[in-house]
Amino acid sequence: MEENQNNSKESSVKSEIIETIKEVIIVIIFFLFIRAFIFENTKVIGPSMEPTLHENNALIVNKFEYRFTNPERGEIIVFPYKGDPSKHYIKRIIGLPGETIDIRDNTVYIDGEPLEEDYILETMEPRGDIAFPFVVPENTYFVMGDNRNNSSDSRYQDVGTIEKSKIIGHAVIRIWPLNEIGFVK
Known part of the structure; x- marks a missing residue:
């Protein structure tokens, strides 16, 4: 049972890290788009x-x-x-x-x-x-x-x-x- 909880926590942490990385990439792409085409x-x-x-x-x-x-x-x-x-x-x-x-x-x-x-x-x-x-x-x-x-x-x-x-x-x-x-x- 304890092993399932640890696997679940690890999976949750990995998911959270992946989501954070996705959000950072989206923000960077948005910033680069603004800088390239709209404002500098x-x-x-x-x-x-x-x-x-x-x-x-x-x-x-x-x-x-x-x-x-x-x-x-x-x-x-x-x-x-x-x-x-x-x-x-x-x-x-x-x-x-x-x-x-x-x-x-x-x-x-x-x-x-x-x-x-x-x-x-x-x-x-x-x-x-x-x-x-x-x-x-x-x-x-x-x-x-x-x-x-x-x-x-x-x-x-x-x-x-x-x-x-x-x-x-x-x-x-x-x-x-x-x-x-x-x-x-």
């Missing part, structure tokens, strides 16, 4: 997005939204740097496909109209190695950092315009530092 976290490296984002800010990136919609002007996106795809850049969309971008008199013009940019703190100095006016190719986006005088962005050939298919996602929420948690504007 990233960290800001460098000052190119100041004053909006600062060095070491942690962000949640929505990877899902651009499967159904197109990026819009003013949104902050994450994309791989062409020169080293392991590095991710974070920039603001300035120009949309087919638009003509011009930078003159320290101002960005879109199709001849000055772009209103309340997120810029200082006068933009001439930078870059592309010629303006510049027409944004179809299915690509012209991006710039908010800290225009310290940003490697679409004004430079090594960054260029960003193909929609190369956009990792839309930076939507800042999660670090804790006193700055909230939606990215």
Whole structure:
């Protein structure tokens, strides 16, 4: 009788361990699915997005939204740097496909109209190695950092315009530092 109870207890413990392992595997698969297709976290490296984002800010990136919609002007996106795809850049969309971008008199013009940019703190100095006016190719986006005088962005050939298919996602929420948690504007 005692042997049956021991076998029963062993069987129960084995069942419990198997169930726990199954649950852990399900949670891991769910987490990997979310990370691969819906949300990802990233960290800001460098000052190119100041004053909006600062060095070491942690962000949640929505990877899902651009499967159904197109990026819009003013949104902050994450994309791989062409020169080293392991590095991710974070920039603001300035120009949309087919638009003509011009930078003159320290101002960005879109199709001849000055772009209103309340997120810029200082006068933009001439930078870059592309010629303006510049027409944004179809299915690509012209991006710039908010800290225009310290940003490697679409004004430079090594960054260029960003193909929609190369956009990792839309930076939507800042999660670090804790006193700055909230939606990215």
